[in-house]
Amino acid sequence: MIPLTVLKAALICTVAIGMVGGLIAWRERPTPGSVPLAVLLAGQCWWSVTLLFRIDAVGIAAKGFWVDVSWVGIAVIPVAWLFFSLEYSGYHEYVQPRYVAVASIVPLCIAVIGATNTAHELMYVHSTLVEINGATMLDRTPGPWFWIAAGYTYLLGLLGTIPLLELITSDVLAFRAQSLALIVGIVVPWLTNVLYLLGALPTYGVDPTPIGFAVSGVAYLGALTRFRLFGTNPAPIRYARRLAFDRMEEGAIVLDSNGYVVELNDRAATFLRTDPDDILGRAFADALPQVAGIVDCAGPNDRMVLEADDGTRAYDVSACSIVDYTGRTIGRSITLHDVSAHLRRQRRLTVLNRVFRHNVRTTTQLILGCASEIDDDAGRIADRIEGHAMAIEELSEKVRRAIDLFDRDRADRRPLPLDSILCDAIDSARDARPAVSVDYDGVPDDVYVDELLTVVFEDLIENAAEHNTTADPAPRIRIDVRSGEPEVDVVRVVVADNGPGIDDEELAVLEEGAETPLRHGSGIGLSLITWGIDIVGGRIEFADADPTGTIATVEVPIRSRPP
Template sequence: MTVGTTAAFLAWRERPEPGSVPLVAMLSGQCWWSAFLIFQLQATTLDSKLFWMNLSWVGVVVIPVAWFLFALEYTGHDQYVRLRYVALLSVVPVLTVVLAVTSESHDLLYVESTLVRRNGVATLSRTPGPWFWLITVYTYLLGLLGSIPLFGLIRSDSLPFRGQSAALLVGTLAPWASNALFVAGVVPITGLDPTPIAFAVSGVAYLGALTRFRLLGTNPSPNRRARRLVFQRMQEAAIVVDSHDYVVDVNESAVETLGVAPREILGRPAAQFFPEYDELPEDGAATGRVTLDGDSREALYDATVTRITDFRGRAIGRVITLHDVSEHIRQQQRLEVLNRVLRHNIRTETNLIAGYADLIEKEAGDPRATTVKRHAANIAEIGEKAREISDIFEQGREPTEATPLADLLSEHVADVREAYPEATVTCDPLPEDVYVATVLDAVFSNLLENAAEHNPSDHPHVGVTVEVTDEWVRVAVADDGPGIDEYERSVLERGTESPLVHGSGLGLWLVTWATGVAGGTVSFEANDPTGSVVSVRVPSLSPGEAGRTAAETRSS
């Protein structure tokens, strides 16, 4: 009883954690029953023993009800722990206490009560009546129903939850088993119910759950509601259908997307609300676009179908999620238009400006024509960089292509040596069996060209170093030029520009974005004594990884 009291005190301190109050009530019921068993054993007359036995029923009937309510709260089914349900569960226990107190005037709870003396010890022997068997079945039923959700936690991935549920089940099984033996007449001492004695095992088990496995400090009660909350509040519309294609559940987004109330769609064929339902795949990632009529316009959705199976692997339904891609499609259309402008119009216009500037320089000898041509070339270069960036983002939506690192670097090292013969370009030996994303071609091209082009020295030096591990490749390009301005680096680290805070060009943005598409990162450091070191760290691929998207490469 002392152990049970300690466990009840610890549980009381955890209020208002889910399950704390019912657990306190259950432990208090055990202590009550144990205390009145002691009083009954010490009594010497039939009337006194009946008095203490009848009062002990208060603790007896509290235990199963409190256990059931605790299991509901502990496992997240607290919507049933409401006053009206508690009152309903308490009807039979309250009547039992009333019948126990008034047992001398009827035979419902006990038919006969006698005093039995054996070896100088007086015990109370009672013949059960019909209500006794009713409350016994009711007690075992609540015990079983409360144990069912705990059995599901035995297989939980969480060690604390497994330990908690195991301790709770042990603590419950011990008194229930001893009581079953008493009811079956197996206990050798007539009239002695050993259930309160088994509460010592329960107290130790519950105390261990509270201290060793942090019962009430860490409990699974949020899990069930959290899963439902995630389903309801997810941005994508989700429709759950059974194996006969009838809608059995929808989330809030689906209700808004389809423009129907839950009561109008639940239990109805999905095809009535989903015009292209029959065209959806049976399972797997979704395949194309689905068009639905919205309030003011048609909206385009990506539809993903996920099969639901039972524990035998049999299909019992599907979940259809709809992701609104209307804005994405419009943005893609805008980019396609801008890409066409960058590919053709800007280049054509700058060529015309440069051509007219040549004519002016030849005919009028105006030196300002050279300035015009230089700025026209700058505009053309910006357009070319923007075009490359647009291509990079397009590659980010396509499956990743793996290319040997040696092929990418050696080609651009040779190009820079040819274009800038006054520069000294050194490169580490390149491994032949290392593969990286093909999108890095633009990264290495820009880094090497910029390192040689923007160096005012008569004999610039560019060094390329390569480090390879099992999973990553690091390529560093170092120069001895003026270095990258701290302001430029801060803009890149911020990840965005504004009218007042912006970089001087698109080259570093191209490097940063392309490396991100490849699933890597870029870092900038100062070189000693002058210059900068730009390091590109990306995943090491293999030829077999071709076909994965850039996002999948990053997540792996």
């Protein structure tokens, strides 16, 4: 048995800690959990004070009185504990006056019955004074309401423990010390009470649970203030997740393991023009047959597109399994991504492609035909018309390439050997400009890159060749390839020419990636190159060559050789 003075000193410390902690918690308002924590500490303070008065009181009546009035504080604790836990862990929807009132009905009865025990003996049926280690202590036989109070306290204690354990096991607590604070706060008071009820504590028959609650209160206060210090109070996290789910651009539908719709965000309801109340709780195939039809019938690699009946909207549909920590599938998440605008642009590009591929080319051919029939002074006017018509044809060719590029952006693209791409591009440039000499040492056959780069290197080398029209120095292009630079899976291609160089204004527009009416490039060729490299995930840099010309350094990912 511990000395009585030690027990009293511990209880006095408990009062001090409870009061200080309660007042500091009170100051933390409106931090979630601060008010219930202050109430909890006030309850344990009262309990501790009455225990001290009970120890010092003389006579059975006086000691009995302090036990009876202690129930006012004891009754408050489980309610405060529960609502601290709910508020702190973010379950604010349950922290409402009506729920507090309902949870407080039994404690109110406990407090009244406890405080008026002498009138009815429902809390304690028998009281007697006993000598324990030389101290006169009160021994009471619990009545029916004692066990109701104990049961209710443990019930609320258990309910309050669940959200805190959920918090500890979730990934929102970044700091071990804070998790430890919560565990200490949960374990200490209940363990103390269990040990007391089992008669395992040498405390002269005095219940030391309030000491446990003081430890708990200090631990929670530490958690409360430390979370605030680190700006990671966990209370809003649940709301943030909910908010992210509700406000996300994609529509989201959650199915349980039995295929029933258990969640649907606002965006999905808007996309599907439905009311969540009509959908939730129903079988997926029955509630949303149009989505279910696509999801359930699609193969693993099929692209799933849901088109609205009126053809105005379209959605990319994706489905993924939801698994728990054991890897067991517990449901599915279906997301709908609005691709209506994308599809509209795609249709417009198709029309433009057709216009450039057929109409412009046909019209240009007609102009060339007509020009050849003009009989003028040595055919000079006809030559000029022909030249301009060819320029239109060249431009339309580039636009077609650009449209192809965008089309290929969406399609699955094959890997091709870089060497064959560069050789084709060099041949094409030599055909167009026979005066240009190209130095190229070749690339190993196993270096494969995206087929889209065919367009890029054709344009890049052609660009280097076509702007170099002077005879002195003789137009020259040098192509160097370094595989595995700057990283293992990257190939660097350097195309250097000795032409006039690229205008600074043009380069600035390319770097910014956007044009304005006042600030724009002179053509489409360089844009085509940068767009293509961007699509394959590469990068390009332009630098001035010495004494004249441009050095274009292209770095693109190496792709694996096709089987």
